[in-house]
Amino acid sequence: MKKRLLLFGVLCTQFMVLAQQDAWVYLKDKQNVETSIVNPTTILSQKAIDRKNRHNVVIDARDVPVNESYITQLKNATGITVMAKSKWFNAVHVRGAETDINNLKTTFSFVDHIEFANRSLNTSKKSQEKNQSKFTSALTNFTYGTAANQIEMIKGEQLHLANYTGTGMTVAVIDAGFPNVNNMAGFQRLRNANNILGTYDFVGRDTDVYTNTTSNHGTLVLSTMAGYIENQFVGTAPDASYYLFITEYAPTENPVEESYWVEAAELADSLGVDVINSSLGYTTYDNANYSYSPSDMNGNTAYISKGANIAFEKGILVVNSAGNDGNTSWQIVVAPADAAGVFSIGAVQSNGLYATFSSRGNITQPTRKPDVVAQGQGSVVIFENDVIASANGTSFSSPIMSGGLACLWQALPNKTNAEIMQLVRESASQYNSPDYFLGYGIPNLQTALNLALSIDKNDKDIAVSLFPNPVKKFAYLKLPISEERVSITVFNMLGKYLFETVVTPLNNKMDVSSLSKGVYFAKLESNNVSKTIKFIKN
Structure with a gap:
């Protein structure tokens, strides 16, 4: 079953393209690496540099862009279409006939190795081994309306009462489309504060994420964090700033979307983003040769999972939906939520009990999955016509949690992403007895804050x-x-x-x-x- 948009019950069109192949072309080197690292403002924003310095994250060769002359040569190669690029992997996602893709290795000396999305075509052991390798005063006395339960469950409203509403934090929402966000009353407060910092559609290669879209999924996801309708609805981080990125093309299923996701994460890193919310998941594809198996959900096989781990290493708090496969034969947490560096979020009902569609962890995964849970069954969202209604899926438990984490990190700016993750785990309802259904359980963000403050006090005393x-x-x-x-x-x-x-x-x-x-x-x-x-x- 295809699982991209982790909105329970979403149907997608099957579209078979077997004549052409998708592959990642890994390059041998980059230009001006040492000079760029010594002069980081040439490759990163000052906000990104400040965030890395604050959390002792090293600026390294992975931050240096891909050699554009190499990309130009690949674009001009016979039968090759360049779909995406990644500076973290120093790789280019290409599409073309198998023979044309293989010819790149012999034609261009800068090509290190090639990995096909159809892994049966990867005969090189080397290829397999390589890849293992603005302050404003916050309104804190909110009336949450029908959204009250989902924020009160994780005690996010307690952070709001303490003026931690996301101010100064930046969240990148990587999703499938944000129709009408630029016009909706539900995001008027967000727009008035100029808190939409930028947009980009990696599928269409333009900045239009509001009309050039095949899905309303991103709008619903964003509403759980940034939505605001007075006395009726408040998201979990209403005063955070947001970047809106499209990486998912809903009508078809192709691994190029993993590459788009990595591109978006790299851009988020360069812009100094603090938190990524991704309500997407990857398991099987229209071309069955590209599909993963449940045993591949080990945190280090899927391209997107490896990219998510790098995002974590770069200091970003990556939050991802666990998946909606609890009732299917697949069952387990999907990529990239399987990655050790990803804070994966499962779903519970409004009463805190396990939502049976929520994907489960597995002993083969590198860390306890899911990490924690939030309300994903009967979650309250704002649709693109400004109607407030409920929807099901880990697609919503993830951003509900992401917004709360942004507020917690605002309160604890000197903590690292790993420290925030651990504090939230320790605050959760079954930290001492985790399982594969709820992970460490339902977090208490107020407890997490108090725990951090007590640790800091003890550190001094x-x-x-x-x-x-x-x-x-x-x-x-x-x-x-x-x-x-x-x-x-x-x-x-x-x-x-x-x-x-x-x-x-x-x-x-x-x-x-x-x-x-x-x-x-x-x-x-x-x-x-x-x-x-x-x-x-x-």
Whole structure:
């Protein structure tokens, strides 16, 4: 069953195009990499640079654009149509006959390798291995109307009451179309504040996302975050700023839409976007040779999932619908929600019980999926004719949560995307007993905020430290002499539990030699100590 727009029950037209193939052409190098990194304003916006600096995200070769002369040569190649490009992968999505695509490898010395969407055509082991590789005062006393339940379920209204309504946060909505958003009364408040920062249709290659569309899906999704009708409806982040991107062409199913999505994520990164909401999912295609199998939903096979992981590495909080396959033979969370770096959102009913259509996690996925849940059955949205009505799907549980996360991050601007994700997991209703239906459960964003503030206070008040930092093999804990023993739980950047140990003032050594290079969190707990320390393993 095709699952692009994660609106439960959406039907799409089957369209078979078997004569031509889709493929990713990976390139060997880029131009002026070192110069561009030293002068980042030539490749990134200042907002993007500031966000990366704030969260210690390294600007690297992946931020440098694809060599345009290479793209021009590929466009001029016999039988080749260039559909999309990715600076993160240094790759170009092309369409053409299998022979013409294969000829690119022998014709152009800058082509490193080629991967066909039809993976049975990928005979090169190298190809397979490579790819593993403006302040305004906020109205806080909102009347939510029929949308009250979906925000109160996650305690988002408590953040609004504290003036955290999304001001200063930027959200990119990657979807299928936003008809009438430029005219609707439901988005008048958004437009009056000039909070639509930009638009782009990656399918049509123009900026018209309001009329050049085959779907109203994006309008409904956006309304759950940014919609506002006085005394009738309020979205979860009404004062955030938004970019609206189309990457999905609803009538057909083709993997080029994965490439469009990666392009949109790259643009979002360059613009300094904080949060991406994507209510899209990818499993099977019109051309069955391109289709994934459930076993491919391992977080590192689908092109879009690998791209989403890079977006996470770049400091973006990527939020994605888990999928609507709970009642189908597919059943499990779809790409890109299967990626470890994606905060995947399942669906519950208005009473908090599991919505049976919501896709489930699986032991083969790299982290607990879904991460958390929000209301996706009977969600309240605004349609393109300004009618307020209910709709079903993880398409809506995801943006409901995205808006709440934007408000939480506004309250905690010094936290990283990984820290925000972990705080929300820890606040959720079944954090200590997660399952494959609800993940960690229904979050309490007020609890997440309080937890972060208490951690920050303890960090200042308690004389506990970890050294050296970065650490190679052994880390040592400086503890108050009054502490007899302190329990330490170590998590990775994605909040995945790794191991536990115990230290005392006299035996204060922790062996981290088994950890790979990267960033980790050590959570220290005793009768008098509660503190989380971030450390780097070299």
